[in-house]
Amino acid sequence: MVLTGRLAVLLKVSYGQACLYLGSLLIILLSFLLVRQLAKQRRPRGFPPGPTPLPVIGNILSLASEPHVYMKKQSEIHGQIFSLDLGGISTVVLNGYDVVKECLVHQSDLFADRPSLPLFEKMTKMGGLLNAKYGRGWIEHRKLAVNSFRFFGTGQKTFEHKISEECMFFVDAIDEHKGKPFDPKLLVTNAVSNVTNLILFGNRFAYDDHEFQHMIEIFSENVELAASGWAFLYNAFPWIEILPFGKHRKLFHNAAEVYVFLQQIVERFAQGRTRQSPRHYIDAYLDEIEQSAGDPAASFSQENLIFSVGELIIAGTETTTNAIRWAMLYMALYPSVQGRPPALEDRLRMPYVEAVLYEVLRFCNVVPLGIFRATSGDALVRGYSIPRSTLVITNLYSVHFDEKYWSHPEVFSPERFLDGNGNFVRREAFLPFSLGRRHCLGEPLAKMEMFLFFSTLMQRFSLQFPPGVVPSLTPKLGMTLQPLPYAICATRRQQ
Secondary structure, eight states, rough: OOOOHHHHHHHHHHHHHHHHHHHHHHHHHHHHHHHHHHHSSSOOOOOOOOOOOOOTTTGGGGGGGGGHHHHHHHHHHHHHEEESSSSEEEEEEEEEEHHHHOOOOOTGGOOOOOOHHHHHHHTTTTSSTTTOTTTHHHHHHHHHHHHHHHIIIITTHHHHHHHHHHHHHHHHHHHHHTOOOOOOOHHHHHHHHHHHHHHTTTTOTTTOOHHHHHHHHHHHHHHHHSHHHHHHHHHHHGGGGGOOSSSHHHHHHHHHHHHHHHHHHHHHTTTOOOOTTSSSSSHHHHHHHHHHHTTOOOOOOHHHHHHHEEEEEEEEHHHHHHHHHHHHHHHTTTTOOOOOOOOGGGGGGGGGHHHHHHHHHHEEEOTTSSSSSOOOOEEETTTTTEEEOEEEEEHHHHTTTTTTTTSSSSSGGGGGGGGGTOOOOTTOOTTTOOOGSOOOOOOHHHHHHHHHHHHHHHHHHHEETTTTTOOOOOOOSSOEEEOOOOBBBBOOOOO
């Protein structure tokens, strides 16, 4: 009995000591992580100033709502170039046209990299095209994409006709609503994505193809989630992946589902392929894989093909879709444009249409922060030292609302793109497609699409809101700024 009692006491003491040791280790570990995190938050020598960060999380909470507006306001305090702390990730923000041009044009190579953020490392392994690091892989993929867009798209004389055909599918689908209210989002998204699909797959998808519609909806959701607070938290603290909740989990689930679907359609449209006689981007990419098979440093691979196709679908759909949706929204608020069925050469004879589209892109800021960049080497900007691999955010919203270049920028006014004689004029501080090495390669295609879709729409229909309804002009936040869901009535014009 005595022995049993002593054993119980020893076990009790041992258990207590073990808990004490484990507790002490946990405190030491947490203290180490805290000190390490606080050390990461120290601004490098010569770094631009910025708002005071909170311990551990830095300035992340400030980006929870309208980050582009917050950044512009901070530039009024700290200057056109200032810094933020995104949970230990030192970040430089460029505001206003002058400093954006100085960095992206005059120091284009130094501001052409992509940041190695945990979110994008997990989703694309920094491969593909849009998120590829600045180097051989990006150069190879960029060249192939530019050539494909030219050879299978805008460089073809027949391609304008193909877009015009899609315009007819688009307006015929609108006609089916017979002037009754409908939400144009899905229809516009399908129509716009089909133009990119012609380049990528040599084919379009029917508007009732529910499988493709589902994929496009997932893409759109991920564009929103990738700029959520959870995405910023994941980049700062990737260990939160172990948590059983959080929007980052939905982001990764969506990505996995999309990649499976993309693999299937890539295989489908590669059938019947003839080597060195490409019909579309898929064929051209597969030719590159075969040609570089003996080069261990080549970046072309089946995995990067999937990443590239997904990125090109997103890039070719989101911006143009949301620009057209904003244009429809504003045309229901402002006088519409009339004329005969348009063609591309009509641009010179329809300056107001062009002015409306440019003002929509400026005023609505579809991609307000561009795509995050990183410095490829140590940079010096306006006396500030920016180390290699620093995350760089270009606040394009601040460029389009730069009072130095725009009179009353808060006012929606297409006339700012017209001269005294009513002719269309370009403005220097107009950067919806960004600048420099990483500017949007699909800019010519996007402008062509917007003009033909929008002008065809306005020639055939008069747009109004349902009686007594005026939708909100507040944007839905994400990597792109899109309108909140709205209903609109499209009434046939009298020819």
